[in-house]
Amino acid sequence: MSQTLSRLVRDAEDAVPITCVTPDSWPSVEAALPLPQAAYARATDFAPKAGRIALLPGDDGRLANILFGLGDGEDRMLPGKLPGALPPGTYRFAPADGVDAAEATLAWLLGSYRFGRYRANGSERPALALTEGVDGEALARIAEAVAQGRDLVNTPANDLGPTEIEAAIRAVAARHGADLAVVTGADLARDFPLVHTVGSSSPRAPRLIDLTWGPADAPRVTLVGKGVAFDTGGLDIKPSSAMLLMKKDMGGAAAAIAAADMVMGSGLHLRLRLIVPAVENAVSGEAFRPGDVIRSRAGLTVEIGNTDAEGRLILADALALADAEAPDLLIDFATLTGAARVALGPDLPAFFTEDDALAQAVSEAGLACADPVWRLPLHKPYASLLDSKVADLNNVSGGPFAGAITAALFLRRFAPATRAHVHFDLYGWNPSTKPGRPEGGEVQTARLVHTLLSRRYPKA
Template sequence: MPLTRASDGSLLIAATPEAVPIRPVTAENWNAVEAALPEPQRRFAAATGFTPKAGRIALLPGEDGGLACVLFGLGDAGAPSRDRFLAGKLPAALPPGDYRFEASDGFDGAEAALAWLLGGYRYERYRKPGEPRPRLVAPEGADAAAIARVAAAVAAGRDLVNTPANDLGPAEIEAAIRDLGARFGATVAVTLGEELERDFPLVHAVGAASPRAPRLIDLTWGKAENPLVTLVGKGVVFDTGGLDIKPASNMLLMKKDMGGAAAALAAAEMIMGADLPVRLRLIVPSVENAIAGEAFRPGDVIRSRAGLTVEIGNTDAEGRLILADALALADAEEPDLIIDFATLTGAARVALGPDLPAFFTEDGALAEAVAEAGERVNDPVWRLPLHAPYASLLDSKIADLNNAPGGPFAGAITAALFLRRFAPRTKAHVHFDLFGWNPSTKPGRPEGGEVQTARLAYALVAGRYPAR
């Protein structure tokens, strides 16, 4: 019987005698595995050219002609380049049916099960569903419920990023957060209209040109006496660049510019699903950066929620503007920890590529914890410096600061320094500059929307505030 169902249709199931064994094979154990195979299977594996190279698969028949077992190559056991989510390629490679991993030295069944569910994700809103994906027996000793919760949260976040902007505007982001809040008994408040213009002027300015009203969505959950953890996610549902319009090639993926909000939602779902002993706050400013007569302009000066005046150097640097107002709201409570997520700068992608988000924090111990959590759950990041002297690049001749200094240098750092100006009280503040997209399919990471750093953030919070 099923234990749970991921939103993509893959299942993590209880033990069943019909499950076909998947035998992990390394370069080190292949001789022993091969010798233990029945002669017909050994000959079949040789005839099909199976080797234990990472990612190789052999479907071995039984005497009745059915599928008896699967050989799954892992490569060299100690290879530093081994993909820990290699098992995530199996759901797309195996025929429908039930499977189970055989125990093997050095093989992490729980991690492989998570990779299986993550790799089984499919976005099928606009097309006919494909054939059923294979199901996996929960590995013995693994916390199947926890694995399923994480996979379901990732799938929900991916769904948001993959949804095109004609079907995902600020109202739909609000609806997703309200649905999430209803599931866990959280409170959700929304600010829009004249109140938004008064209290969150940067959010209002960025979204004013769109017929879809900008808003700030604020979810709170948990007991008041618990330490406050605040997640902030950039929710730009589509970014034309505004009056500093992007070229067409740079606009093609801009439905993913709300990837920070999706990551924040996914992390919040994991935290609440695990009932961690925190008071959680989720703040998402959501806008469409469109072009119309109401659009904000280069050279405009806007007074932020924090009171700082911001000269608009570039309307395509809109993400940091809406985050600035959201961070000012978050910082006023002086939370124990702020984590913000944003698809913020091309500079971070040039430096680190699409797979490795940049992160920034002034807290050395927190930085170590972030890096450790990312390594532990295979959600990697790389720290870039908050180099204080670069703050002068944000200087404006007529305002407190400029949102987009000219020049080609240190774009990710200056963006992070800009954000820090709006959360001065909270020293434990981590900023993630992420891509939010898998350019090509890799094990456990199908091409398309991705909630990078969400699993890391959950692991970080769970380690910092362990369940009692």
């Protein structure tokens, strides 16, 4: 396991059991406890409320049992609170009605994550013994992919630029035997003009990274991730308060990389393509300007209404590349609009698709793996808000309404051949620590996409 996660162990006879309890199960659990432990639980006022913990001693004074309250069970990631709340040692989940041991194990792993690149964390993490029947290797692959994605989002821009995003994808490609192509320099300016335009203001060269994996004759699935290593807003510069978290503006790329890592690690039967345009939106004499008109890879001309709407520009060229082979399924991930956060908050990403059956499958996959999303409409009449008097379209609507919808409609213009297209508008950050979701970078929807693709294209 990564040093950022708790250890999983297979055999541990001395592992301390964790008994998960609900208000319904607590009376029978309490009745089955040894009398001293039951008395201790009552004396310490334990109740099966969500997140409540009781450390019960044995006859020798050592830790013998853990009681963990699940409350109403609405937060399925609640066991992710345990790694940060228990003393060093080895633990196991005791069998309990209504508790999914695999899901509890994954929550534990996700909750044990720590970002330690710049500050040593000397505290020993508790280990978890696998419950019989739980596929520890599969859960470890998912947790590792999430951890590495979180690391990318958490790393500040002085140590993570387009080159480092490329290096992260190269490492994933090498691990799974995938092919990789990178376009930079004059080739980028010619073939991906919007990516080049956004990234040309930075001394760190922009690039388009293109990974392929899997049998050529398998169903084609393409993931596209917005890789803006840092976003100043460009000449339409952000205020300082809005710039503080802009290291996370490559959160879409991190989610796409994590999802791709899970898919390849699971050996799903598909032809995977991962496309990441990686740039830094900086301010310099080379920066693109409001009012500029740029011809995209797709041939559409785009008037720049706001240089702080750069993510949709680089995604437009990447989506045009993906659309050229008309994949069976196209998914893009982006920290795109504040409007989606206003509508749904930081924990619930918005998604858009024209395919109702696909929308239902996406929602069901999110609920199945506790990685929820909410569908917003691609309301086509709003497309007129992107009209331009000098170009085929503007990159912003110029008004305060429907910002997430107009951004999604902008993107749809660049993938007309692909009908099964899902656009995720993410926040990519946990503002505060919740069970299984430590404060900091998050790869929202990566686990959802892995679940969705596992159902559609199971391992052959």
